[in-house]
Amino acid sequence: MSIGRVVGDKVMEIRFRTGFAENLQVGELLVIEDDASNVKYFVRVMDVEHGADADRDDWVLREAGGLLQKDSANEANELGEMEDRLYRIGVCSPLGYSSDGSFKKTKSIPAHFSRVRRADAEDYEFLRRFLGDVEVGNLRSGDRVMNFPVGISGLAFPHHVGIFATTGMGKSNLMKNLAMSCMKLRRYGFLVLDPHGEYYDGGESGKMGLRHADLEGTLEVFSSRQLDGPHNSLRLAAGEIEIGDLQNLYEFTQAQLECLQAAQYRYGDAWLTELNQKKVSSVCEDMEQRFHEGTVNVIKQRLESIFRFGLITSDPRLSIAKHVIDCLEASRVVLIDTSNMYEAEELLVSTVLSRAVFERNKSLYANKKEFDKLPPSMIAMEEAQRVLGQAKGTIFSQIAREGRKFKVGLCAVSQQPKLIDPEIISQFNTLFILGLADKRDREILKNSAKQDISQLDNEIQTLMPGEALIASPFTPFAIPTKIHLFEEYVRREMGDSEGRKERSAGKALTGFKFY
Ligand SMILES: Nc1ncnc2c1ncn2[C@@H]1O[C@H](COP(=O)(O)OP(=O)(O)OP(=O)(O)O)[C@@H](O)[C@H]1O
Numbered sequence: 351m352s353i354g355r356v357v358g359d360k361v362m363e364i365r366f367r368t369g370f371a372e373n374l375q376v377g378e379l380l381v382i383e384d385d386a387s388n389v390k391y392f393v394r395v396m397d398v399e400h401g402a403d404a405d406r407d408d409w410v411l412r413e414a415g416g417l418l419q420k421d422s423a424n425e426a427n428e429l430g431e432m433e434d435r436l437y438r439i440g441v442c443s444p445l446g447y448s449s450d451g452s453f454k455k456t457k458s459i460p461a462h463f464s465r466v467r468r469a470d471a472e473d474y475e476f477l478r479r480f481l482g483d484v485e486v487g488n489l490r491s492g493d494r495v496m497n498f499p500v501g502i503s504g505l506a507f508p509h510h511v512g513i514f515a516t517t518g519m520g521k522s523n524l525m526k527n528l529a530m531s532c533m534k535l536r537r538y539g540f541l542v543l544d545p546h547g548e549y550y551d552g553g554e555s556g557k558m559g560l561r562h563a564d565l566e567g568t569l570e571v572f573s574s575r576q577l578d579g580p581h582n583s584l585r586l587a588a589g590e591i592e593i594g595d596l597q598n599l600y601e602f603t604q605a606q607l608e609c610l611q612a613a614q615y616r617y618g619d620a621w622l623t624e625l626n627q628k629k630v631s632s633v634c635e636d637m638e639q640r641f642h643e644g645t646v647n648v649i650k651q652r653l654e655s656i657f658r659f660g661l662i663t664s665d666p667r668l669s670i671a672k673h674v675i676d677c678l679e680a681s682r683v684v685l686i687d688t689s690n691m692y693e694a695e696e697l698l699v700s701t702v703l704s705r706a707v708f709e710r711n712k713s714l715y716a717n718k719k720e721f722d723k724l725p726p727s728m729i730a731m732e733e734a735q736r737v738l739g740q741a742k743g744t745i746f747s748q749i750a751r752e753g754r755k756f757k758v759g760l761c762a763v764s765q766q767p768k769l770i771d772p773e774i775i776s777q778f779n780t781l782f783i784l785g786l787a788d789k790r791d792r793e794i795l796k797n798s799a800k801q802d803i804s805q806l807d808n809e810i811q812t813l814m815p816g817e818a819l820i821a822s823p824f825t826p827f828a829i830p831t832k833i834h835l836f837e838e839y840v841r842r843e844m845g846d847s848e849g850r851k852e853r854s855a856g857k858a859l860t861g862f863k864f865y
């Protein structure tokens with residue numbers, strides 16, 4: 351059904367008139383049928399304006415004054431025939447056009463008075479081939495959710511994924527969707543580092559976690575706390591930890607750094623445990639008094655915080671790194687729950703495992719046969735701004751720069767993309783942009799997105815929790831998406847009768863429309 355008629359205007363800004371009562375929303379996807387050329391234009395509403403058929407510019411103002419007077423006199427007060435004079439203008443940006451079954455960038459404008467109508471799932475059938483196999487939600491038009499699944503391709507994992515939103519907008523929920531879809535597919539490796547303890551069982555009552563996606567053999571869990579289900583304990587071998595890893599956690603002075611290097615030289619593979627266990631005086635003695643006791647002391651204090659809970663073992667056989675790598679190579683999802691750890695330990699686990707995965711893939715690169723067998727994999731990191739603040743130095747920035755070649759990508763989750771180095775953000779090909787309140791955060795994404803999203807600022811500001819735009823070079827335009835509420839997704843996939851009942855009754859758990 352037609353909701354409006356085109357009234358101009360430019361290729362990059364198409365305007366149409368619609369009824370006064372038409373509930374047109376920013377972000378809606380519309381179709382314009384140009385009968386003259388038989389071309390179908392796809393547009394997205396960027397703004398909605400009011401207009402009135404009146405001889406004088408101040409007509410609306412004067413009528414409003416009249417209505418106000420009636421208000422104060424408590425007189426019956428209806429718009430009456432005025433309503434016929436009022437209309438709305440939809441201001442749209444072009445997404446592209448289709449003719450003869452192909453989709454191209456818009457280079458022209460639809461004829462005056464062309465009909466405008468709402469898009470339905472059928473119109474977007476052409477998108478299906480662009481939207482990959484890792485499902486995360488449904489196509490959305492404004493706040494209307496279409497029965498059309500949306501996802502990203504797992505082949506895009508090594509090209510890095512960014513998930514950016516203000517707190518409470520749905521980053522963790524999206525991550526759980528990504529993980530569950532990977533579990534369903536068993537085509538990709540996905541390492542999820544969870545410092546908040548929310549991915550295993552949902553973290554709080556009423557929420558679900560990956561354990562509820564009852565897909566046997568697809569999830570391997572490592573945790574430093576006791577979990578209510580099968581899991582491995584978290585251990586790293588002291589020999590796997592490098593000085594560079596510690597530099598990710600702490601700032602060291604030049605003297606402290608030299609002392610660490612000297613210890614590594616003096617004690618070999620066991621340097622870390624030796625430094626931790628030996629007395630300050632014996633360390634100084636072993637190093638022929640080249641370092642002050644104070645220097646050694648500071649280092650030892652820092653090591654204490656990572657040795658506190660038995661995370662580090664001197665027995666290399668107990669390290670989880672190999673097990674994690676094996677699981678990723680078998681296309682499984684690996685969940686590392688570090689929720690009861692201090693930040694230093696948690697970062698150490700993330701650093702050592704990420705480096706192990708990256709180096710393993712890199713080492714296989716020369717062996718084409720083996721390398722071809724490797725599934726693409728991705729490492730998800732919460733609060734990524736902590737480790738991606740500088741373009742150089744950490745294993746994470748190295749993966750951001752080189753991971754693509756070695757089939758390993760980063761999935762950076764952050765509330766503050768402005769704190770991530772712009773050079774690193776520009777490596778992120780797929781961006782999930784959820785509601786972002788801060789202007790500077792939006793600016794940074796606008797500048798680094800692989801699609802022009804500069805016209806979507808209004809839309810990004812109006813996004814509700816779970817509503818996202820997916821910008822990537824793999825789709826013809828940024829895809830407006832309603833991410834599945836994870837609990838709903840699990841129920842649907844697990845064929846839970848309760849979940850089906852809720853959907854068929856159109857009752858959403860959170861006030862959203864579900865199909
Ligand atoms: N796709 C969605 N559909 C419906 N509701 C959602 C969706 N995503 C998130 N929500 C709602 O928003 C709440 C917060 O989501 P979530 O925990 O994923 O946010 P977050 O961005 O990870 O927040 P934080 O920055 O605090 O970690 C959820 O508990 C849920 O109620």
Ligand SMILES: [Mg+2]
Pocket residue numbers: 521522523
């Ligand atoms: Mg979260």
